Amino acid sequence: MNDTRTPRARIEPWNDPAASAYVRVEGIAKSFGAQVAVANVDLAIHKGEFFSLLGPSGCGKTTLLRMLAGFETPDAGRILIDGADMTGVPPHRRPVNMMFQSYALFPHMTVEQNIAFGLRQDGAPKAEIADRVAEMLALVKLDGFGRRKPHQLSGGQRQRVALARALVKKPKLLLLDEPLGALDRRLREHTQFELVNIQERLGITFIIVTHDQEEAMTMSSRMAVMEHGAIRQVGTPAEVYERPASRFVAEFLGDANIIEGRVTSSANGRLQIAAEAAGCTIAVDGDGLAAGAPCAVAFRPEKLTLAKDQPADTSSNAVAGTVFDIAYLGDMSVYHVRTDAGATLRVAAANSQRMIERPITWDDRVWVTWAPGAGVVLDR
Amino acid sequence: MNASRLSTVNIVALTIGFAFLYVPILILIVFSFNESRLVTVWAGFSTKWYAALLENRQIMDAAWITLRVAIVSATVATIIGTLAGLTLARFVRFRGRTLFTGMIYAPLVMPEVITGLALLLLFVALDWDRGYWTVTLAHATFSMAYVAVIVQSRLVGFDRSLEEAAMDLGATPLRTFFAVTLTLIAPALIAGWLLAFTLSLDDLVIASFASGPGATTLPMRIYSQVRLGVTPEINAISTILIAIVACGAVAATLVQKRSLVLRRRAEAAARADV
Numbered sequence: 001m002n003d004t005r006t007p008r009a010r011i012e013p014w015n016d017p018a019a020s021a022y023v024r025v026e027g028i029a030k031s032f033g034a035q036v037a038v039a040n041v042d043l044a045i046h047k048g049e050f051f052s053l054l055g056p057s058g059c060g061k062t063t064l065l066r067m068l069a070g071f072e073t074p075d076a077g078r079i080l081i082d083g084a085d086m087t088g089v090p091p092h093r094r095p096v097n098m099m100f101q102s103y104a105l106f107p108h109m110t111v112e113q114n115i116a117f118g119l120r121q122d123g124a125p126k127a128e129i130a131d132r133v134a135e136m137l138a139l140v141k142l143d144g145f146g147r148r149k150p151h152q153l154s155g156g157q158r159q160r161v162a163l164a165r166a167l168v169k170k171p172k173l174l175l176l177d178e179p180l181g182a183l184d185r186r187l188r189e190h191t192q193f194e195l196v197n198i199q200e201r202l203g204i205t206f207i208i209v210t211h212d213q214e215e216a217m218t219m220s221s222r223m224a225v226m227e228h229g230a231i232r233q234v235g236t237p238a239e240v241y242e243r244p245a246s247r248f249v250a251e252f253l254g255d256a257n258i259i260e261g262r263v264t265s266s267a268n269g270r271l272q273i274a275a276e277a278a279g280c281t282i283a284v285d286g287d288g289l290a291a292g293a294p295c296a297v298a299f300r301p302e303k304l305t306l307a308k309d310q311p312a313d314t315s316s317n318a319v320a321g322t323v324f325d326i327a328y329l330g331d332m333s334v335y336h337v338r339t340d341a342g343a344t345l346r347v348a349a350a351n352s353q354r355m356i357e358r359p360i361t362w363d364d365r366v367w368v369t370w371a372p373g374a375g376v377v378l379d380r
Numbered sequence: 381m382n383a384s385r386l387s388t389v390n391i392v393a394l395t396i397g398f399a400f401l402y403v404p405i406l407i408l409i410v411f412s413f414n415e416s417r418l419v420t421v422w423a424g425f426s427t428k429w430y431a432a433l434l435e436n437r438q439i440m441d442a443a444w445i446t447l448r449v450a451i452v453s454a455t456v457a458t459i460i461g462t463l464a465g466l467t468l469a470r471f472v473r474f475r476g477r478t479l480f481t482g483m484i485y486a487p488l489v490m491p492e493v494i495t496g497l498a499l500l501l502l503f504v505a506l507d508w509d510r511g512y513w514t515v516t517l518a519h520a521t522f523s524m525a526y527v528a529v530i531v532q533s534r535l536v537g538f539d540r541s542l543e544e545a546a547m548d549l550g551a552t553p554l555r556t557f558f559a560v561t562l563t564l565i566a567p568a569l570i571a572g573w574l575l576a577f578t579l580s581l582d583d584l585v586i587a588s589f590a591s592g593p594g595a596t597t598l599p600m601r602i603y604s605q606v607r608l609g610v611t612p613e614i615n616a617i618s619t620i621l622i623a624i625v626a627c628g629a630v631a632a633t634l635v636q637k638r639s640l641v642l643r644r645r646a647e648a649a650a651r652a653d654v
Contacts, residue, residue, distance in 0.1 A: 071544055091547045104545035108563055118549035169549070 012236075013046040014222060022047040022205055023068070023173055028077035030063055037063040039229040040077070045222075050199050050206045052216035055226035056252065061209045064226075065175050068207065069098045082172050092121070097171040101178040103162035105150040111137070111161050112146035118169045136164040139198065156187050163195075167202065176208040180215060192218050213253050217241065225249050241300075245379050250298040255334075257299040257345050258378070263289045271377065272316070273297060279341025280319035284375040296378045301348035303374035306335055306360060307367050318369045321345065323362055335360065337368055405622060412615035419610045429616040439617055442601035445512065446581060449597060453519035454576035458569055460520065461527025461576070465568075466561075468528065469535035487525040495522055496589030503590065510592030518590035519580040526579065527572035534568035571632040578628035582621065 013019035021044035030038040038060040045051045053061040066072045068079060070091035079086045086094055097118070105114050115136050119129045137143050140160035150158055159179065166174055179195070180188045196219050199206050210216050216223050217237040224234045225248075233245040244250035247258060259282065261275030266287055273282040273295060282297055289295055311318050325336035328351075335347045345368055360366060412430075416423030433439055464484050471477070487495060499518045503510055542564070546556040562569075584599040591597060596604075598621065602614055 069544075069548060090553075091544070092550050092552055096548075098545070098548045100541045100545055102539060102541050104539065104541040106542060106545075106560060117546070117551075121550035121555070165545075165549070 013049075014044070019046060021045060022049075022082055023207070024078075024080040025064075025068075026078045026080070028064065028067060028074045028079065030060075030067060030072060030074050036229050038067070038074075041229075041231055043224065043231065043234070045205065045207065047205055048203050050196065050219055050221045051208070052220040052223035053207065053209045053226060054213060054216040054223050054253075055211065057211055059226040060229035061211075061226050062177060063229075065098075065177055065207065065209045068173070069096055069175050070094050095172040096175060097166040097169055097173075098175040098177065099162050099166040099179050101181055103150075103158050103182075105158060105161055105165070107150055109149075110146065111142065111148050111150070111153070114150065114161055115165045115168050118165065122169070132168055136168050139167070140164045155182055155184075156191070159183060159191065163198070167198075167204070170202075171204065173205050173207065176206060178210055179208060180210075180212075188215070195219060217253075225252060227252075243376055244298060247296060247298070247378050250376070250378060255301050255346060255348075257301065257304070258296050259299070259343065259375075260294070260296045263291050263293045263295055265291055270372065271295075277341060278319060278343040278345070279339050281316040282375060283316040283372050284377060285373055286377040289377070297375040298378055299345075299370060299375050301334060301346040302332075302350075303370055304345065304347040305369050306337070306347045306349055307369065308360060308364065310367055311369050314367075317372065317374075318367055319345070320365065320367055323360060323364045323366055326362065335366075337366060339368075408615050409619045409622070412612060412619040414612055414615075417612065419612060419615070429612040430620075432613055433616050433620075436613060439598070439601060439613070442596050442598045443617070445595055446598040449512065449516050449519060449587075449595075450577045450580040453516045453523060453580045454573050456516070456520035457524040457527050457576040458573045461524035461572060462531050462565075462569060464524065464528040465531025465535065468532045469538070484525055484528050487522045488529070490522075492522075492583075492585040496586040499586065500589040510590060511595040515587050515591045515595055515597065518586050519576075519583060522583075522586060523576035523579045526575050527569075530572040530575065531565060531568050534565050538564070567635050567638070570635045574628045574632035574635070578625045578632075581628070582625055 023043070023045040025041055025043040025045075028038055028041045029036075041060075041064060053064060055061045063072060067074050068086075070086070070089060074087065077087075081095065086096075106117065109117070112133050115133045116129050119132060124132075133146070134143075137146055140163055142157060142160055142164070145153065145157065145161075150161065153161065159182070163179070166176075176195075180191055183191060192215060195206075208216075208219065220237055222234060222236050223240060225232045225240060227248050233240055233249045235243075240249060241253055244253065244256070250256040250258065259275045259278045259280075261273040261277075261282060263271055264274050264281075265272040266289060269285060269287050271282075271284050271286045271289060273284060275282055275297070284297055310320075314320075319339045319341075321337040321339040323335050324338050327334040327336075330351070332348050332350045335349065337345045337347055339345060347368055411419055411422075413425050413427060414422055415426040415428070468481055468484065496518070499514075499521065500510075503514050508514060538561075542560050543556050546560045547553065551559060582599055583597075584603055587597045587600055588603075591600065598617065602617060605611065605614055
């Protein structure tokens, strides 16, 4: 094993057309009765990735994970891991291990026996099992807890036993079902980084299911946003956040102001959009839309700027309004501005100075402005 | 606020209730230690009727048969009852599930006379000689329903992901069943076995139908002797039966509760550790 931590190289195999995927999901579909859980999903995940499946509950992400583990049989499609077709292979013969949301630790076994369980199924020699178990306990910082039973551990400790048990067989692929869901907030943040560290040290491909967008953004190399059993967008956290492909993605991941309008002109990679509902004209980077086409533009609240004074150029990318609500969040404040045309915009501003007295307050007349690169034209 | 304290009314009610239940049994136990041959006249303490029991071949034979029937039928009932309980708890939807559930539970409320008569007719129709095996089979039949109910209730809160975790870690379905499922529901199996054992031990009605010559069980023997008059020997053997059945019932309860208590204690210890 590589003990010295090499600095995280910026390897992006998903951008390399020559790289072949390690885990390949091809046209997978699964229904439970009339309920479609997963509809025709394709995915290519590369070796060593930390890949997140993100989506609201009931979007099919857990079903997809369970099909990778072998607990559910897909109605259609194939799953390939390291080139081998896994579609009909039962869970106990897959080079895949899973960390369960409930941890699923065997209550009648000690921590050591829990971790050793997988190795014993393979008939590994006793000395090797003992070595591996000790190694795993050290990895998850639970030395000295080997003799305890699961119910004698705290939630965080149980979570680490579950991780050790799932990693002990050095699987080609580790599946994690809401691994941090049961932990309290502070422990969760700490554990996120620990999980990433362990993943980088072992180089095992991780696929994690989560409904927590912060968790997915913090940990993943790439993520897939799911809705109604389909994948809406795949990309790095920054790509998905900055360039959401659809209204659903824009609104599910972070906060977004979505302004609808109509293209008035398109030239040199710049679109002019008349947004009557908001009462402004938007100039935004983009092309492919003809004049007259209806479209929607998403703005992240932190990409908008708030000022009391009228900007020099109000012909585009500026709109006047009134502050009608302020959400003070400590590190930043979110101003709710009602434009003169009646639309509502949320503008986030970092509270870099102490805000005992606000420079902008309720009922102030303000101008909201943004740069041409701030908005994203949504495909749908 | 002494809601948990016993008031006078409560004590009286409790005394009457328990007296109603246990005075007859108590009288029987007391008179089993009676010196006199007359069952209703106390003539001093003695254990001679217990000694006399050991000399009574008929009763000792009946006791031996009863024990063998109880052990074998309880084991058969536990195996079949466990499978039925697993099916009831696991396969949530299959054709005829309601019917199947009802049919498993029916023997619990079916009059024993009817169960016994039905079994008798079956054995006659099959032209089986009635004896040890027919009683054993009959007992297994009616006590498996109890085992099924106990196993099913144990499986209701069972976390299926434990089994999935075992398979995920490389255990075959069969190994998963023995290493995880069966191990975790073992207390229910033991409790079910003990219950089936005690049910078989004191059954008279079904045994009377299903048994034949050479396989007279203890309750049958006691019943036939009582018709000729109650002897202190009967009191003695009844006292022993009461003791065994009570032990069985108490053990079944304790086994069910023990895992829960141990778990709570361990959890309390874990909290104190943090």
